[in-house]
Amino acid sequence: MFRTLLFLIIVLLPTLASLVEAKELxxxxxxxxxxxxxxxxxxxxxxxxxxxxxDPRHYPLANLTIEFNGEEFYVSEDNPSTxxxxxxxxxxxxxxxxxxIVAKKEGYEDxxxxxxxxxxxxxxxxxxxxxxxxxxxxxxVEDENGEAVPGVNVKLVMDGKEVYSTYTNKYGLASLSIPExxxxxxxLIVASKANYKSAKVEGEIKCSSSAFHLPSYxxxxxxxxxxxxxxxxxxxxxxxxxxEFSEKEEHEVRKVPDFTQRGDIKIEEIVxxxxxxxxxxxxxxxxxxxxxxxxxxxxxxxxxxEDSIIAKIDEKIGGKAKVDTSQWLTGKEDIIEKIDxxxxxxxxxxxxxxx
Numbered sequence: 450m451f452r453t454l455l456f457l458i459i460v461l462l463p464t465l466a467s468l469v470e471a472k473e474l475x476x477x478x479x480x481x482x483x484x485x486x487x488x489x490x491x492x493x494x495x496x497x498x499x500x501x502x503x504d505p506r507h508y509p510l511a512n513l514t515i516e517f518n519g520e521e522f523y524v525s526e527d528n529p530s531t532x533x534x535x536x537x538x539x540x541x542x543x544x545x546x547x548x549x550i551v552a553k554k555e556g557y558e559d560x561x562x563x564x565x566x567x568x569x570x571x572x573x574x575x576x577x578x579x580x581x582x583x584x585x586x587x588x589x590v591e592d593e594n595g596e597a598v599p600g601v602n603v604k605l606v607m608d609g610k611e612v613y614s615t616y617t618n619k620y621g622l623a624s625l626s627i628p629e630x631x632x633x634x635x636x637l638i639v640a641s642k643a644n645y646k647s648a649k650v651e652g653e654i655k656c657s658s659s660a661f662h663l664p665s666y667x668x669x670x671x672x673x674x675x676x677x678x679x680x681x682x683x684x685x686x687x688x689x690x691x692x693e694f695s696e697k698e699e700h701e702v703r704k705v706p707d708f709t710q711r712g713d714i715k716i717e718e719i720v721x722x723x724x725x726x727x728x729x730x731x732x733x734x735x736x737x738x739x740x741x742x743x744x745x746x747x748x749x750x751x752x753x754x755e756d757s758i759i760a761k762i763d764e765k766i767g768g769k770a771k772v773d774t775s776q777w778l779t780g781k782e783d784i785i786e787k788i789d790x791x792x793x794x795x796x797x798x799x800x801x802x803x804x
Contacts, residue, residue: 473502474560488565513554597621
């Protein structure tokens with residue numbers, strides 16, 4: 450019996466010694482900013498490191514194994530992706546779930562840390578208007594419970610590039626500017642916010658068939674051509690008008706006036722007619738002829754005379770004068786003197802033509 454007892458002591462002594470000397474492991478979970486956490490959103494990355502529970506410095510240990518979500522990760526000083534921080538990925542969950550992180554190392558009792566995996570609400574994108582080229586597209590973003598979500602970043606992506614970006618207001622509404630397209634084009638709308646599952650909507654921007662869209666560089670060219678045509682037309686019109694004036698002046702110079710006709714006499718565009726206003730606001734009556742000549746009156750003063758311009762012209766060419774007491778003359782210049790000069794020039798040209 451003594452021998453049997455001695456055998457048991459020899460066999461169990463190492464096991465008893467290991468139990469007496471066994472230490473505890475401490476497991477810590479941290480976020481990207483190395484802040485201690487006890488919960489994390491699904492799909493997000495977080496870090497884990499293990500220390501000796503009796504070590505006040507909490508210095509990370511190596512050469513151990515970490516188990517999480519059915520996977521094992523070996524922590525080694527030669528592997529920077531696991532030491533001193535081993536990064537893990539939180540799995541997607543249908544609802545909030547508590548999971549365990551287990552650390553194992555020879556000579557230590559297993560260390561265990563529980564962490565809450567938080568289920569993210571899904572974002573849903575609702576297009577409130579049709580997608581048309583060059584117009585606004587209104588978008589409503591809600592969660593899976595139908596609640597409007599403010600502060601969601603909404604992006605319009607075309608050809609793999611971000612074209613427009615905005616944020617939803619407190620009612621979950623956002624407005625996107627759809628660019629002009631010359632042909633039908635695919636687009637992607639992406640809605641994202643921290644602690645929410647992102648949402649995507651694909652579609653197609655259709656080119657408007659009711660209007661013909663010119664390339665952007667064509668419009669400035671057409672504008673320049675239009676201005677050039679306008680200037681050219683103005684020059685042609687001016688030149689034509691100048692030519693008409695020249696022909697008219699030449700015709701009027703060569704035309705011999707006919708003083709035998711009655712009616713208004715037009716000499717060098719001077720037409721004598723009744724003024725718009727009377728002198729001193731009252732008509733002037735005269736019972737005797739008024740001498741026509743330099744009266745010394747001002748350029749805006751008028752006089753009434755019984756001898757009209759027509760009568761004087763008739764006198765010069767030997768016709769019979771008719772008294773016209775309604776004819777008005779101006780004191781601006783000696784009209785009879787000018788008529789005399791015209792008649793002398795006319796007589797001179799006629800004599801030259803005869804000779």
